[in-house]
Amino acid sequence: MEVWEAKQKAIKVLEEKLEEEERTEARRDHHAKRPPRPCGITVHTGVGCPLACAYCYIYDMGFPGSVKPYKLTPLQIAYAIATNPYVAVGAWGTLVAVGSVTEPFLPETREKAVGYMRAIAEYLGNPIQISTKMLPPLELAEVQRGLDVLISVTDLEGRLEPKAPRPVDRLMAGAELLKRGISVTLFVRPIVPGVTDRELMRLLTAAREAGFRRVIFGTLRVTSGIAARLRAYGVNVMPYVKELHPTRQIPIKYPKDRLISAAKDLGFEVLPASCASNVRAHCQACALCRWGPCGDINKLRANLEDVMEYLEWRGYKHVDIEMRNLSIRVNVKIDRRDKIFLEQATRLPVETGRRD
Template identity: 35%
Template sequence: MTIHPAYGCTLGCIYCYVKPNTKKGIEVNKLGGPELVTALSLNPHFLPGKWGTFIALGSITECFLNEEVTAKTIEYMYWINKELGNPQQVSTKMIIRPEISEKILSMGDPYLSVLISITSINMANLLEPRAPPPIERLNNAHYLNSIGLRTSVFIRPILPGVTDKENEILLRESLRFGIKELVLGSLMINTWIMSKIDKLGLPVLSNEIKSRAKSMDRSRLSPIYASDLKQAMKRAAESLGFVVYPAACAANVASHSQSCYMCDYGPCGNTSNLPEIEDEKELFEIIGVKVKEAFLTDEQRLYVKTSSPLLKHVVSLVKTSTRRRLVIKQ
């Protein structure tokens, strides 16, 4: 589940879907920490607790954009950790200063999963005009790791013809700063993002993206086809000893020493650590679902046969609490 300390961003990264919000460019979330906790607790899709819903901070803002947003981010981390305990993750391009890192460790989530986003080193000035230089981000990642904050490089978005061509340098520089954990992320586009990319005047990049676009809507975001690039980048990284996570949530799982097999990308983390299910049938009956049959398969799928309709939030809560894939037969 994504939590937003603010709305909007002023970094102006060309490929990004986040627009400046209001004249100031950003609007800090008005909800205080205790109110956020209440809102989450009332959300039927949210499971509180250490083994509850994975939390990702940001996604429609930059969590450390300025003092005000940073303070809100720390406030949310603190209250989530104090009252709920869910595993938290943040992705950023900003430099997290020592005093902020100390606050994360002492007041926020000490096992916070930090993702340092990078797309390109050579073309960062053009693509991310107001973000700190990628080498400074990697240097910051090195510092964060050194004080005990588990930090991975998030190569996202993979811009075809740019990021994949720089894979070697991205990996080499990450290693130079002691980062050996990686997440790869695809580009999401709509016509607005495409028009910003077109304005760069890089026809190779524009054409490559258009040829890989599955669809191009005015507002809805769609991922471009990039599995081939991801696979090649993953192979190169693994040959250098990187751990390549299949998705951002897997880095969150590792950072919190948990395990998960909620989707076919898994298993992630230490599978011997998956939550035990004492009585599969009872698990459903506790939440008011009558089942004919329920058991765990050898492949760690939770199989359930029921004539009752399973609401979306019930499915999500069962998957989250058991960290298993669910097979429903009706």
């Protein structure tokens, strides 16, 4: 209920700051409607991207090769997220990932990206993470305590990212943020066979020397278009996929074990997913997916009385709940919205229906 009350409070505060038309536009926006995934809700700072990385999937999703800042103002984006019925608001609320389906720190969207993060931090307080291939601005140090910055790199030469800043400059920009006390994680994404693995040690060593301590390895997803573009760069993904599809992104089956051990040997903490880095940066915990649990699970103490109170307030009768193996078991069927909201509010899976 505490989380629900925080959500209502944030909505009220933001409503008072926005005009009627601004509220309507924000409520109609997909940020107000999309259910978050276990790893959180993604926030779009722009539409499209001109960087044309060879492995990028946004063009197959219909996004353009140029960028326009996203239409909502910072207050509107905070309001849209707060009104999203699936989202838990607050410091332990839904994880927020800024910069999906675009690059947030393009010159055209940089100001908007920082504005979005400031508004989310100030009015909602949810844990924020941003992922970039550009050089992140130093003002990030003032956005949120625990803000997590992912420096995204595929190899040290940037062979597949010809329009992005040089990877070595990205690492140096990350190092500057590290010096200012920000959480910065190396995001080796995606792992492209024959490119990332070819000189991985050089990349990891350079990152360690720059001060990076954490790394995530991200999987390459391919469509037929991406496979063709990669072929033009001399990369053949066919040994790693069974089929290709024009729009469906197929994750390649690439064994990461060798990469993970190389990183561990160099002293890196290897995290299973980007959201794990957000959780780690904010000293929190989460057990929402099979990659976890992440962080200190002793911090995952769902207040069952609160969960019960919320469900009864939502109109469910004869509710009985219990904790079992880092999940919450509810004896009655509850609708998807309540299930997702409770999962976001507790960071624990909610299993529903009759108990066995």
